[in-house]
Amino acid sequence: MNYDEGEGWHDARIVPFGPIELSPAAMCLHYGQSVFEGMKAYRAVDGRILLFRPDKNMARLNSSNDRLCIPLIDEEFSKKAIEKLVSIEKDWIPSAEGTSLYIRPFIIGIDPHVGVHPAQHLLFIVLCSPVGAYYPEGLNPVKIYVETNYVRAVKGGMGYTKTAGNYAASLKAQDEAEKQNYTQVLWLDGVERKYIEEVGTMNVFFVIGDEIVTPALQGSILPGITRMSAIELLKSWGMNVVERKLSIDELAQAAQDGKLKEAFGTGTAAVISPIGHLKWGDDVMNINNGEIGPISQRLYDTLTGIQWGKIQDEFGWTVEV
Numbered sequence: 001m002n003y004d005e006g007e008g009w010h011d012a013r014i015v016p017f018g019p020i021e022l023s024p025a026a027m028c029l030h031y032g033q034s035v036f037e038g039m040k041a042y043r044a045v046d047g048r049i050l051l052f053r054p055d056k057n058m059a060r061l062n063s064s065n066d067r068l069c070i071p072l073i074d075e076e077f078s079k080k081a082i083e084k085l086v087s088i089e090k091d092w093i094p095s096a097e098g099t100s101l102y103i104r105p106f107i108i109g110i111d112p113h114v115g116v117h118p119a120q121h122l123l124f125i126v127l128c129s130p131v132g133a134y135y136p137e138g139l140n141p142v143k144i145y146v147e148t149n150y151v152r153a154v155k156g157g158m159g160y161t162k163t164a165g166n167y168a169a170s171l172k173a174q175d176e177a178e179k180q181n182y183t184q185v186l187w188l189d190g191v192e193r194k195y196i197e198e199v200g201t202m203n204v205f206f207v208i209g210d211e212i213v214t215p216a217l218q219g220s221i222l223p224g225i226t227r228m229s230a231i232e233l234l235k236s237w238g239m240n241v242v243e244r245k246l247s248i249d250e251l252a253q254a255a256q257d258g259k260l261k262e263a264f265g266t267g268t269a270a271v272i273s274p275i276g277h278l279k280w281g282d283d284v285m286n287i288n289n290g291e292i293g294p295i296s297q298r299l300y301d302t303l304t305g306i307q308w309g310k311i312q313d314e315f316g317w318t319v320e321v
């Protein structure tokens, strides 16, 4: 679909995957006016094709659009367009456990223009690709370290959006983490370097005593759709889930006192990803002996159960295509 000043969004169309034509002066290549989403279509055990909370992805895309001066999209129309696209791709959606069709909607400013201002011509594209299971050999707890050199986002910045620049800001930290055999880094807030924010592509939760704590959204953390769903599930089970500020000192103290029972990340790709090992400087926290804990397992089973149609979707989260 195209956007042109004066015309609005127009010419929605479905075309085979292939290269697109772009001016070398296209603004997105230079000034980062680029937003995206990540969502999945699942082949349920009974053969139905299910999307998971696509309305939330469209709402978050518009929140990113607003921050990056991109004209808002019609959320309902875009959701229906994605459903149509997925229905065409139906036969390519794999059925093996854990596999799905990854859907990547994105918008870029394409004016051939040198100079920083909001684009007046944009492209909204949705591409799809079948993906394998994130954990083909079962749920494996990940190793994470607390990032103390680099900052990903600050309050007032773009941390709450899904824009390309946020991921560019994290590349160096991610690269260094991988070289040291860590999966990803845990980001701290960019001002005091004290409060826990999120991991590369996941929001985080910690089971501390009888509380399940997740950092409150304060503008620098992506409002994850899996995070939101995990909170709703935990609350529906009568568990004490709290969104608040959580400092790294408090977490380290809780680990030392034996109160840190479980830690896990949430995200579309990783679903629920147990964190078994967390390093902060010289301090190493081995959480639940590096094994998956009961809350993480229950969340994983329930979320994937709903996504693959194995469990009744009481929340109305899935949309059949």
Ligand code: PMP
Binding pocket: 038, 198, 199, 200, 201, 202, 203, 222, 223, 224, 225, 226, 227, 266, 267, 268, 269
């Ligand atoms: N934080 C960041 C920075 C991410 O890229 C993602 C993945 N979209 C998440 C959190 C998790 O969000 P969601 O549950 O919507 O996939």
